[in-house]
Amino acid sequence: MSYTKENTAVRKFDVVIVGAGGSGMRASLQLARAGLNVAVLSKVFPTRSHTVAAQGGIGASLGNMSEDNWHFHFYDTVKGGDWLGDQDVIEFMCREAPHVVYDLEHMGMPFDRNADGTIYQRPFGGHTANYGEKPVQRACAAADRTGHAMLHTLYQQNVASNTTFFVEWMALDLIRDADGDVVGVTALEMETGDVYALHAKAVMLATGGAGRIFAASTNAYINTGDGLGMAARAGIPLQDMEFWQFHPTGVAGAGVLLTEGCRGEGAILINSEGERFMERYAPTLKDLAPRDFVSRSMDQEIKEGRGCGPNKDYILLKLDHLGADTIHKRLPSVYEIGHNFANVDITKEPIPVVPTIHYQMGGIPTNIHGQVVVQAGGDDNHVVNGLYAVGECSCVSVHGANRLGTNSLLDLLVFGKAAGDHIVEFNKHTPHHKPLPADALDMTLARLNRLEEASDGEYAQTIANDIRSTMQSHAGVFRTQATMDEGVVRVAELRERVNKVGLKDHSKIFNTARVEALEVENLIEVAQATMVSAAARKECRGAHTVEDYEHPADHPTAPLGRDDVNWLKHTLWHSQTNSLSYKPVRLKPLSVETIPPKVRTF
Template identity: 80%
Template sequence: MTTTASLSKRKFDVVIVGAGGSGMRASLQLARAGLKVAVLSKVFPTRSHTVAAQGGVSASLGNMSEDSWEYHFYDTVKGSDWLGDQDAIEFMCREAPKVVYELEHFGMPFDRNPDGTIYQRPFGGHTANYGEKPVQRACAAADRTGHAMLHTLYQANVSAKTTFFVEWMALDLIRDASGDVVGVTALEMETGDTYVLEAKTVLLATGGAGRIFQSSTNAFINTGDGLGMAARAGIALQDMEFWQFHPTGVAGAGVLLTEGCRGEGAILLNSNGERFMERYAPTLKDLAPRDFVSRCMGQEILEGRGCGPNKDYIHMKLDHLGADTIHKRLPSVYEIGVNFANVDVTREPIPVVPTIHYQMGGIPTNIHGQVVERFNGEDRPVNGLYAVGECSCVSVHGANRLGTNSLLDLLVFGKAAGNHIIANVNPKQEHKDLPKDAADKTLARLARLDSAKNGEYAQDVANDMRAIMQTHAGVFRSQESMDAGVQKINALRERVGAIGLKDNSKVFNTARIEALEVENLMEAAQATMTSAAARKECRGAHLVRDYEHDVNHPTCPLGRNDAEWMKHTLWYQDGNKLDYKPVRMKPLTAETVPPKPRTF
């Protein structure tokens, strides 16, 4: 019988779980400082999901139009529907130009203006002069910005001699008796062997959990592994009811078409050929924030003005931009149109529908990337544990993320976490002792899977989970539907516990990996459904028909209830229970942006 004592062990100063943009920005900082770093990734680093980001990274450079970090700060607070913490938002927006110029110096191949400065395009919700007009703030490399960023960071990490563990899956956090995180357990896919990786610090950078939904722009690797690890270790998941539906997923395929399309001038049309966003958002039109545009598209479809034989999608028109502009600025969009919709976007519109894209919630952290726990009404850092990127919730996105703020988030907080770890980890200091039962829970999970040969097939359970989430936590929600979703997801947890393996081989056993991923997806799905059903208001991406026209709150359109619900949700796996904490309204140096109705 395998025991903790018999497992192979390796020691590092820092173990980073995830090799996307946030993980590699942090690892670069750490490797350059001389720390011994291990970066675990389920796929080769340049295949991490950051590669799918298309439109740009936001920064108030002012290369194309008047801009300032204060305008960026205001837009992000407003975009978050006042659920974002204003101190964290200010920190991100002030740091934005610095991290973009650093990335440029690493070799990032941004598009250029004639004067050699970085090209910037408009994006939804980004404005000048506090909402008066759109601004060009998205620093872009055609429509492959994430791809270029990931390769740039990987090359810089190779130069810095970062150690990568490719095709490894982290399984569980190891906490000692005092609650400090002292390492992780991990599975090497090539051999099927389980390891204990000791670390003075663990940093989670595992990305989102978008595969809990049926229709998603997310890669199949986005299974919320960091969320699952944190939840099983007793750490809360924050604001999981808030999921962003991107307005322009390819109808029937879910593949993302960047918001950069609309930034370059694409428009949305209903079956009458009407540019309907002019009715809903007369100032920003098609460049309103994503939650707003997605709801407007959904409303057009619900009212019978959808396109196609079933009137179930919207047309996005790009041909008026000209073939030269499309091939120069949006080459991937052209390729996606041909490959996934059989449409030549230089000649005809492409069918699009809102598609799940991004989780605003995640593992609660402070601006240094430290994971925090609630203790006597205050946030207290968990010693030895950090989280950055989409798996974390700092919270700069609140109830709705502005486009291009995701790539900025991972750069700013990846670097910030790296700097904080450097300041607090002594390479010469000894590791803390591992608890004797360090890997026991992990080994028990693996043993249960291997012994349940007549158990359920993991993907059957996962497909049922995705169907439940798509039905009960979609763009439009109702209290009755969410309550039913909670019951269904709670029942599904028992089926997750009954998953088994018919193949117990060790080498590249993908069935075992999928089963472990479904366990992580379960944590994200239950956190989402439970948190959503408990929030009795509309805010950002959380629109509940029951509260949409709440007469008790006439000053808040769409039923936002600031008096009772301007607070963060905390979901705990133990007991499937909820707690709450206040939104931080006071910025670091700027004036507070008080809540008001969101109009565009």
């Protein structure tokens, strides 16, 4: 069987959104309510998107349980991101936060409640009052199932607004015309194996993260970086891909996430000596320091022989002192995870945890409206017409070098809505579709037919597993220049193997082997972007900790090896040339004074 233009159908929409998680559905809701014809593609049923796994809460300065305002949230986000975030978009997100949370509440989101009926808010890592003086309660929570509740709320609203969902479809490639504008996507319907060209005035990528490039990950198996792969193949650079967040509390041996809400409710980390060791590393915030800080502290304890278990290779998270009633009320999913994945009753004993890959701070570069931007004609933020990206696959750069907990769900809501609003206005001034170019299907058909013709090639999952083990070894919590340089070589070799993937099953209906082979082509783009970007950044910043630069000789006063003189800039990785370019971090906010870089202490 071969794929041809003749057996490829074309369908036309105002907007095509790739991904039905929180950001995609928040945007589609805005568009459907405005009367646009919207198609939302998803590899899984919308309520199975990875947003469903978010547990802890949505960051917003409501001030329901303690003194708070958006200025404090803004400060914590800038500092948490180690000054790599763009302060104008951070201000926008923090100011919009209360509005998007109340929007959700009015849609019927079942937040936990205080006695006076206001939304319950719990403390969270890195969130403080009065510019770092003390912890603050800012995470708007629905027990420890906040993402689950949010996703179902948005899905129900989309159904009511007649959004069209294409379930179990995989987007393959962006369609760009001679002007460089995006005019649609190609997609595979998994049920039939048929390929379509989806013609649109605007395309939005909302495909989530790519945490499956690592062996130990809290990410769902669907998180294979499809949007990033599509963008990279279409000539769009990937920004700040060296920054990957390790969540401190993944279940040891399983990788399943235990929300930061555990520590927000009062859980503590202890070593083999029973010591609450975070008091030494972060005397003010202790266990509620930002994630990169806690992950490195845990790793240090293990390296120095104070890990727990027979191999001394994990830390213990202690919750039993909270009491069974609090655990069952505020952390019911964590209780179930303890039973199912660690054989532990957390109301009676601690649970083993290790830092586990969780979130990508980098992604497809965008502006405040969700428009994808590239470098062109001396402009660092030249808009790619017709293309938007929101959520974890994007990099509007609110997270900098280390995302503050709860800002992921907030990012989805704020920029999903902002992009939706912008597309509504764009559609008013764009009455007609630009025509599809003659070569619209060429890249996709070539990829599919190469797989069809390569029956004796290597099995895709073998290469995927090698990608994961390589990234785990060469881009971990602590990195060295030598291991990163070696990782660059290893990933380049893996790319050659990806080009020779074979397909033994050539059936059309629900051929998961074909889907996996296509996913590996996305994984390798993300892995190479990560490795090349990491090896090039000669400093420590946020989640990028390189042992060689912790105390650099040429910058002996630099905070933990951070080099603001040479590296206060974003990396941009270009797939076609496997090379990097750079652009400056925007330190000027919209309406308040700049927060200048300083040492991060907690």
